[in-house]
Amino acid sequence: MATKNLPFANMDSALHPAGRLSLSRATVTLAVMLVVHGLTKSYAGPRPRAVFAGVDMELAPGDYVAVMGESGSGKSTLLNLIAGLDSTDEGSIKLDGTELTALDDDALTALRRKRMGFVFQAFHVLPYLTVAQNVALPLSLLGVAGSEADARVAGMLAGVGLSERGASMPRELSGGELQRVAIARALVHGPQLVLADEPTGNLDAETASQVLSLLREQIKANGAAGILVTHSRVAALTCDRILQLTLAGLRELTLQ
Ligand code: ADP
Ligand code: MG
Numbered sequence: 001m002a003t004k005n006l007p008f009a010n011m012d013s014a015l016h017p018a019g020r021l022s023l024s025r026a027t028v029t030l031a032v033m034l035v036v037h038g039l040t041k042s043y044a045g046p047r048p049r050a051v052f053a054g055v056d057m058e059l060a061p062g063d064y065v066a067v068m069g070e071s072g073s074g075k076s077t078l079l080n081l082i083a084g085l086d087s088t089d090e091g092s093i094k095l096d097g098t099e100l101t102a103l104d105d106d107a108l109t110a111l112r113r114k115r116m117g118f119v120f121q122a123f124h125v126l127p128y129l130t131v132a133q134n135v136a137l138p139l140s141l142l143g144v145a146g147s148e149a150d151a152r153v154a155g156m157l158a159g160v161g162l163s164e165r166g167a168s169m170p171r172e173l174s175g176g177e178l179q180r181v182a183i184a185r186a187l188v189h190g191p192q193l194v195l196a197d198e199p200t201g202n203l204d205a206e207t208a209s210q211v212l213s214l215l216r217e218q219i220k221a222n223g224a225a226g227i228l229v230t231h232s233r234v235a236a237l238t239c240d241r242i243l244q245l246t247l248a249g250l251r252e253l254t255l256q
Contacts, residue, residue, distance in 0.1 A: 033192055033225055034059040034082070039091035041077055051077050054249040055091070059225040061192065064216060066228045066236035068253065069245035075229040078245060079195045082227070083116060084108035095193065113141050117186030117194045117224070119215065121201040123178040125170045131181050132157065132166035138189040156184035159218055176207035183215050187222050194219050194226040200235055212238045 039055035042048055051074035059065065069075050080086040082093055084100050093100040095115060100108065117138070125134050132153050139149045157163050160180040170178060179199060186194055196215060200208035212228075216238050219226040228239055233255055236242045242253040 031060055032058050033061050033096055035092070035094045036082065037092045037094075039078070039081060039093065040089045041074065041081060041086075042089055050247065052245060052247055052249060053090075055245070057243070057250055059193070059227070061223055061225055062220065063241070064219055064226040064228065064239045066230055066239035066242045067245055067250070068230060068233075068236050068242060071231065073245045073247075075245055076197055079197050079227065079229055082193075083112060083118070083195055085112075113138065114189070115192045117189070117191035119179070119182050119186045119194070119196040119199040121198040123175070123182050123202070125178050125181050125185075127170050129170075130166065131162065131168050131170065131173070134170065134181055135166075135184045135188050137185060142189055144189070152188055153184075156188045159187075159221065160184045160214055174207075175203050176211055179203065179207075179211045180214060183211070183218055187218050187224065190222060191224055194224050195229075196226065197229045198231070199228070200230070200232065205234075208232075208235065 034057065036055060036057040040050075040053040042050040055078060057065075067075055067078065077086065081088050082100075084093075084103065088101055091101070095111070098111065100111070103111065125131075126137075129137075135153045135156055136149055139145070139152060144152070153166070154163070157166055160183055162177065162180055162184070165173065165177065170181070173181065179202075182199070186196075194215075199215065200211055203211060212235055215226070215228070226239075228235065230236055236253075237255060242255055243250040244253045
């Protein structure tokens with residue numbers, strides 16, 4: 001593997017114990033990193049409604065999968081469940097052997113900060129922080145500061161082609177550049193899992209295509225696994241596998 005593509009080769013080891021294993025010469029291959037089994041979700045109310053049932057998914061480090069489905073099919077709900085932001089009715093979500101459905105809110109928050117990165121349709125870049133400060137946020141939440149944080153932020157900004165824009169304010173950037181900031185922020189702390197929810201929904205086709213290439217490249221370069229939620233065929237085709245979410249769970253899709 002070309003380490004020059006890994007700006008922070010030892011970032012994992014700083015952030016989670018599993019990463020330490022991968023630094024030794026006797027590399028331990030963790031075959032499966034995320035295992036979702038029998039996930040079922042419905043929303044209560046006067047007319048309770050099932051969103052989906054029996055969702056199964058397995059991701060290994062380096063896997064990048066698309067989840068497609070009609071609007072309202074539960075794609076965002078599925079990401080929220082995997083992120084531990086919403087509660088499941090039934091089923092299991094294991095990240096590196098840790099059962100997420102058994103954790104309390106504090107433990108989930110800690111795990112999310114350390115091991116996950118997020119990219120959203122609406123960018124969610126904070127308007128009153130500079131580009132570099134936005135990218136540094138996940139690090140400061142983990143107590144990583146000073147020159148180590150600066151080096152990581154600089155490496156990520158270079159990775160997304162924004163080396164010159166660290167001191168800019170978000171309002172000075174285009175939509176595509178803002179989403180590149182969000183990608184840098186999603187990966188700066190070396191998360192195992194990157195969750196992207198319609199990340200190109202607000203971008204024109206050409207910018208979307210650049211952002212999608214960059215997202216894939218950065219996920220792969222950082223050795224993360226990624227889930228890209230999208231209703232776009234073009235976007236889904238940038239992933240290794242495409243899954244379709246239905247009421248009855250996920251099924252493999254083949255697009256030409
Ligand atoms: P998608 O992202 O695929 O468009 P969502 O996951 O946002 O779909 O929503 C799936 C379904 O669950 C929709 O019918 C939506 O209205 C419903 N839903 C989502 N969040 C809630 C909530 N907090 N309370 C009740 N219903 C919800
Ligand atoms: Mg959605």
